[in-house]
Amino acid sequence: MTDLSCTDTTPKPAIILVTPQMGENIGAAARAMANFGLTDLRLVAPRDGWPNHEALRNASGALDDLVQARVFDTLQQAINDLHTVLATTARPRDMVKDVYTPQSAATRITSEQTGAAIKTGLVFGGERAGLGNDDIARCHGIITIPTNPDFSSLNLGQSVLLVCWEWFRALDNTNDIQRPLGDSFPATQDKMDEFFVRLEHELEKGNFFKARDLKPTMLRNIRTMLTRAGFSDQELRTLHGIVSALIGKKKAAKDTP
Amino acid sequence: MTDLSCTDTTPKPAIILVTPQMGENIGAAARAMANFGLTDLRLVAPRDGWPNHEALRNASGALDDLVQARVFDTLQQAINDLHTVLATTARPRDMVKDVYTPQSAATRITSEQTGAAIKTGLVFGGERAGLGNDDIARCHGIITIPTNPDFSSLNLGQSVLLVCWEWFRALDNTNDIQRPLGDSFPATQDKMDEFFVRLEHELEKGNFFKARDLKPTMLRNIRTMLTRAGFSDQELRTLHGIVSALIGKKKAAKDTP
Numbered sequence: 001m002t003d004l005s006c007t008d009t010t011p012k013p014a015i016i017l018v019t020p021q022m023g024e025n026i027g028a029a030a031r032a033m034a035n036f037g038l039t040d041l042r043l044v045a046p047r048d049g050w051p052n053h054e055a056l057r058n059a060s061g062a063l064d065d066l067v068q069a070r071v072f073d074t075l076q077q078a079i080n081d082l083h084t085v086l087a088t089t090a091r092p093r094d095m096v097k098d099v100y101t102p103q104s105a106a107t108r109i110t111s112e113q114t115g116a117a118i119k120t121g122l123v124f125g126g127e128r129a130g131l132g133n134d135d136i137a138r139c140h141g142i143i144t145i146p147t148n149p150d151f152s153s154l155n156l157g158q159s160v161l162l163v164c165w166e167w168f169r170a171l172d173n174t175n176d177i178q179r180p181l182g183d184s185f186p187a188t189q190d191k192m193d194e195f196f197v198r199l200e201h202e203l204e205k206g207n208f209f210k211a212r213d214l215k216p217t218m219l220r221n222i223r224t225m226l227t228r229a230g231f232s233d234q235e236l237r238t239l240h241g242i243v244s245a246l247i248g249k250k251k252a253a254k255d256t257p
Numbered sequence: 258m259t260d261l262s263c264t265d266t267t268p269k270p271a272i273i274l275v276t277p278q279m280g281e282n283i284g285a286a287a288r289a290m291a292n293f294g295l296t297d298l299r300l301v302a303p304r305d306g307w308p309n310h311e312a313l314r315n316a317s318g319a320l321d322d323l324v325q326a327r328v329f330d331t332l333q334q335a336i337n338d339l340h341t342v343l344a345t346t347a348r349p350r351d352m353v354k355d356v357y358t359p360q361s362a363a364t365r366i367t368s369e370q371t372g373a374a375i376k377t378g379l380v381f382g383g384e385r386a387g388l389g390n391d392d393i394a395r396c397h398g399i400i401t402i403p404t405n406p407d408f409s410s411l412n413l414g415q416s417v418l419l420v421c422w423e424w425f426r427a428l429d430n431t432n433d434i435q436r437p438l439g440d441s442f443p444a445t446q447d448k449m450d451e452f453f454v455r456l457e458h459e460l461e462k463g464n465f466f467k468a469r470d471l472k473p474t475m476l477r478n479i480r481t482m483l484t485r486a487g488f489s490d491q492e493l494r495t496l497h498g499i500v501s502a503l504i505g506k507k508k509a510a511k512d513t514p
Contacts, residue, residue, distance in 0.1 A: 032415070034408035066408055094439055096489055103426070104433035146431045151291035151323055158289070158418055165419055169360070174403045176361035182351055232353055 011117055013109055013167060014040040015160060016078050016085075018135060019126035021047045027058025028157025029124075030069065034062035035161075036168035041069040042078045042121070075123065075135050082121040084112055087131055087139035088159055090152065095133065098141040102163050105143045106170035122163055127156055184234035191236055196223055198240070202247055268374055270366055270424060271297040272417060273335050273342075275392060276383040278304045284315025285414025286381075287326065291319035292418075293425035298326040299335045299378070332380065332392050339378040341369055344388055344396035345416055347409065352390065355398040359420050362400045363427035379420055384413055441491035448493055453480055455497070459504055 015033055020026050020043060030041055041063075043050060050071045056063055063069060072078040079085050086105050100108065109120045123139060125131035136142065145154060145162055154162070200219060209215040231239065272290055277283050277300060287298055298320075300307060307328045313320055320326060329335035336342050343362050357365065366377045380396060382388035393399065402411060402419055411419070457476060466472040488496065 031408075035404045035411060035415075037405040060410065062408060092437060096436065096438055096441070096492065099435040099437065101431055101433055107433075146425070146429050147292045148294040148425075151288075151319060153317065154292060158292075161415055161418060162422055165422075168403070168405075172403050174358055176358055176364075178356040179353065180349060180356065181353055184353070235353065 011119055012038050012040065013120040013122050014042050014082065015164070016042040016044065016075070016121050016123045017046070017126070017156070017160075018044040018075055018078075018123060018131060019047065020124075020156065021127045022156075023048060023052040023054025023056075024058045025127060025156040026052060026055035026069075027060075027063070028155075029160040030055070030059040030062040030067045032157065032161035032164045034059075034066040036164040038164055038167070039067055041067050043069060043071045044075050044078050045073060046071065047126075075138060079121050079123075079138065082119045084109065084118060085121045085123060085139045086141045086143050087123045087125075087136045088143045088145070088163060089125070089131055089136065090144065090154070091130075092144070093133060093136055093142070095136060095142075097136070097139070100141055100143045102143060102145055102166040103170070105141070105163070106166040108141070109167065110170045124156060124159060179230070181232050184232040187231050187233045187236040191233065192227065192231070195236060195239060196226075199243060202243060268376055269295050269297065270377040270379050271299055271339065272421070273299040273301065273332070273378050273380045274303070274383070274413070274417075275301040275332055275335075275380060275388060276304060277381075277413065278384045279413075280305060280309040280311025280313075281315045282384060282413040283309060283312035283326075284317075284320070285412075286417040287312065287316040287319040287324045289414065289418035289421045291316075291323040293421040295421055295424070296324055298324050300326060300328045301332050301335050302330060303328065304383075332395060336378055336380075336395065339376045341366065341375060342378045342380060342396045343398045343400050344380045344382075344393045345400045345402070345420060346382070346388055346393065347401065347411070348387070349401070350390060350393055350399070352393060352399075354393070354396070357398055357400045359400060359402055359423040360427070362398070362420070363423040365398070366424065367427045379424075381413060381416060436487070438489050441489040444488050444490045444493040448490065449484065449488070452493060452496060453483075456500060459500060 015029060015038060017026060017029060020029075026043065026046065033039065033041060046052065048054075050069065059067070086100065086109070092099070105122070109122075112118045112120065122143070123131065123135065125135070143163060145159060147154060196219075199222070203209065209218060226239075229235075272286060272295060274283060274286060277286075283300065283303065290296065290298060303309065305311075307326065316324070343357065343366070349356070362379070366379075369375045369377065379400070380388065380392065382392070400420060402416060404411060453476075456479070460466065466475060483496075486492075
């Protein structure tokens, strides 16, 4: 989980929407920002003015306090105080600018922010036409989200979600794979060995190893498959219980004429 | 860009929605699948039946041919033919299961698929209550999407989008940073050197280096800042043009009494 006390002082990129049309998408963008800890939303000439009821409704509360929205007349005004600005575009432009994936863009802006109050912004165009070339010329690089070429259209809310997610992910230090064990703990290997010895003993009694020469291989295979699961101490007790119950059942079955 | 001829034969995970409620979210999920090349959508007991007009409308065409949706009565029926199944949950459960991030889950399923027809599925719960513990017990692991703890709710469409994106991203081989140069090509360094020699000459004539002892440092700084931009041959011609124009202007200004 990202340490919020850390990200609160880490400079965060502003999200800049240029001439957004649908309040629904502005709301979805604000919601995605809140999901991933971004707070600075800048709207350049939103079609339906501001505040926008539909945006507030779709933000699910994100615009109430977490995300601050401000309105500007031009992109230049919206980026005046920033140092590094990247433009998100769906299609290639005839301009010599570095084209980032969302993840390499996140790497660039989080690297620049390390130890310096570098203010960055991520710019998104409106629903109809995206960003104009004059807008893109003001930006230091381009972000293009790779998609299936047969179905490449991402809406504004989805694009903001993916770019915000990658920013969060670049800072996030959640372990890749976690195994919560609750009150229990992984079984120690002496206890696992005890179990395997017991199991072998019971299998021997049950005439499991009919082909004597295969016994070592069969035992190794059983150890392999049961070790792979990585049992907890609690689960190991359950395994012992299962063996006991099976023996008892068998015995009971045998004892009954 | 992902090679589709490759991904078409790569096994792709099925997306399984358990008791989804809003057609809008089913549509958004289908759309996200299409964006990232997934095709197998399985709906377990959708509240409003199937087909669902609202889902079709929100899928923006994704359900027309790219994504095939099938309906099942139970999760067990929906996963019967699969080998590995991961459940997406927002909150931790009191179960000993590995918890993956979307990216480590993508790594796991794409690794398992390498060279083997392992069929995988990614399971999402309905809007109201998510997945029940009995559903999760049928799955091999859990995916939890890390979010801002102060605003953690992701809707169903957003969750499917992020998980599909990470699957695509794990297969995608888009260069992290690209610089499209169009018809031009990066300038060779002899041409850059020519330019710097010319610039030095013109700056000398313009009396730019007033502090003689600082000249080497100033020249080095100029080289540094202009080399960083990585000019193309076309841009280098433009730079020469700029210098020529500036000299001409200066000369003209000087020539005029």
